[in-house]
């Protein structure tokens with residue numbers, strides 16, 4: 001049965017849609033052992049989709065779309081410009097800070113790359129920045145999006161692994177901020193050292209700060225509501241998702257008035273289709289997961305890996321390498337659906353905390369969004385800047401190195417990574 | 432043919448759109464009940480799960496039509512025969528899976544109709560919830576077969 | 582930093598499908614030379630009541646059949662939640678499962694809603710008398726009428742109410758409390774009848790909801806209150822014993838055929854496990870009471886059962902379509918003896 005796993009990857013590399021590859025491999029596995037079990041294909045597909053937590057997926061997609069179309073990204077960029085634009089590195093810092101703010105509004109990286117890239121790349125070109133530099137920076141900064149909560153990747157991991165989404169979200173804050181800080185320090189250094197990113201604004205006046213803050217505060221309230229609600233235990237991820245949608249709608253329709261009622265139809269249709277691709281895939285992954293546990297395949301993987309499986313340091317090194325390679329070809333969402341069921345039992349066997357493992361997986365796989373050949377974020381920013389992806393390499397490499405450094409940090413400091421998720425509940429204890 | 436395509440797509444899109452709106456609306460209603468009115472909407476959770484399944488499955492139909500399902504494309508510059516082989520493989524795998532989904536989804540529907548299992552908090556039989564599977568599968572199959580033909 | 586050996590304490594309360602543990606996936610034993618291998622699926626974690634019974638049953642079967650029949654345990658809902666497990670037993674794709682009587686099973690065998698009716702059982706002895714007697718057999722027969730083999734009753738347990746506000750001795754004490762229950766009409770009616778407000782909360786979120794005061798209390802058997810650490814965030818545990826949840830043991834008809842003459846041995850192993858399980862859990866409950874009392878929780882043993890029975894009498898209406906009043910009467914008549 002174990003040969004089904006390589007077959008799955010062969011099908012995927014031969015361009016079979018990943019959802020159907022997962023379903024077909026499971027179909028083959030059942031057909032060859034016990035065709036009486038075939039009815040489990042629709043049943044497991046159904047039960048994989050039917051999850052209250054997964055409803056958070058369309059909700060955070062909707063909230064992000066409404067925010068973007070409703071003029072929130074514009075205001076967040078203005079605010080970032082005011083707060084960090086005057087430092088060495090100027091506009092480059094604005095990209096990173098705006099991406100971090102934006103991360104807290106939406107669950108995906110692509111939304112951030114498109115929204116921030118669309119505004120910042122042309123603006124930076126006007127100021128004399130190399131578009132290859134700005135395009136790669138927008139892409140690397142957008143990887144913070146799926147790490148800082150809310151995060152679609154972490155929701156999917158949580159559903160598959162059966163761990164608390166709230167704990168995962170809390171655990172994502174630190175690595176996300178580290179990725180942002182790493183990129184910030186690098187750009188300040190560039191700003192001081194050479195002309196890249198030296199362009200800066202003048203210091204904002206108090207008046208400008210107040211006006212800008214007033215404009216952005218409504219957008220900045222959103223992460224406060226989402227995160228505050230989840231961390232304090234008042235809302236589940238799904239509940240905070242629907243509150244985010246309601247809040248975004250009110251702000252976009254009635255306060256900023258950048259969104260028109262008529263646009264809502266296309267916002268919902270787009271969100272519906274994106275949701276369908278993600279959740280249909282998860283449904284098919286759950287057929288595959290059922291097959292894995294029916295035949296005890298994770299246990300066979302443990303046996304194959306032998307001594308590596310017992311040493312968490314070695315195991316995580318191997319897993320990280322496999323994921324980094326896979327992440328260069330496979331998109332984040334597919335990869336988390338395929339690799340969580342394969343690797344989580346291994347990680348648990350080696351006493352790796354499942355929350356910690358989820359963060360490793362998410363950071364690793366989102367880095368895959370900026371590694372060619374399949375760097376989805378690179379395609380988006382490359383298209384905006386009108387340059388080919390290989391042209392970005394020179395600028396991309398040092399930024400990638402920073403993200404990989406964070407990955408090493410995240411992987412090998414489990415106590416630091418699990419400190420927040422293990423302790424935040426106590427801080428909100430009513431006694 | 433194109434007319435039929437449009438009808439099926441419109442039907443799926445409408446079902447997806449309405450289901451998504453209801454999913455979002457009832458989820459919001461649940462939050463309002465719980466935090467504002469301090470009571471609960473007992474049937475809310477099961478209702479949104481049903482509409483969510485319909486959103487996803489009929490969304491998946493549209494995604495078959497528009498090649499939206501996530502896939503890896505490393506073969507862009509591969510020789511022609513590799514491209515043709517990959518297209519054939521994609522078609523076989525996808526069609527085979529959808530056929531099984533349709534057939535056994537139908538069996539799942541009939542089995543549940545026979546056992547009479549109900550949804551706990553709603554006056555609905557589980558069979559009609561499962562009906563979404565064969566129904567969406569037959570539409571997916573339609574678009575997939577259209578791909579063979581073209 | 583290191584990778585600790587610490588294991589999360591977890592366990593579903595065997596109530597609703599969302600309540601699935603997430604730790605300690607069972608490694609099914611190697612089937613070895615067995616003639617027949619049966620998969621037994623359940624939805625809970627390693628330290629849950631289901632698994633305690635399943636592991637004992639595994640040994641019993643090996644013993645009773647001289648190793649001819651092997652049981653492979655798949656816990657943690659890895660083969661599906663309780664609803665899916667029942668469906669798979671129905672269509673023969675799963676040999677065995679054990680599920681809460683009044684949750685998903687009641688969606689298929691509606692008479693099982695009997696176990697959702699509050700306060701009709703006086704105590705464990707009353708429950709055991711009924712389950713081991715004609716009523717228990719009749720209910721297993723109803724499982725049979727629905728296309729599965731009802732093998733017997735293991736235990737999720739007598740359910741009790743915990744809360745953060747006050748001791749609960751009589752129905753009035755429930756007034757105004759928000760209590761987390763599984764989403765179902767009978768639980769809603771039950772809490773409403775007592776003036777409490779029923780609140781569905783995901784089992785996974787229950788600990789933090791109790792901690793934050795999103796709900797005042799919840800109800801579950803003692804082993805669950807212990808394994809989920811609910812006593813850490815609750816002041817009062819009242820031994821209301823409002824309902825008893827049996828873990829019904831189900832087998833597929835295909836598996837019965839496959840077992841042939843070994844079916845009797847497996848049936849005997851189910852029954853032997855029932856006895857073991859009741860003793861084991863009774864011991865466990867005593868330990869739990871001691872432990873949570875040491876943790877500073879107030880345990881209320883004096884509960885006015887009669888008053889509660891009276892206050893919740895109308896709740897039966899809610900399930901009258903599913904549960905013939907004759908069944909309820911048989912339970913109540915026995916109580917009068």
Ligand code: NA
Nearest residue numbers: 103145148150
């Ligand atoms: Na995010």
Ligand code: NA
Nearest residue numbers: 328368371374
């Ligand atoms: Na990549």
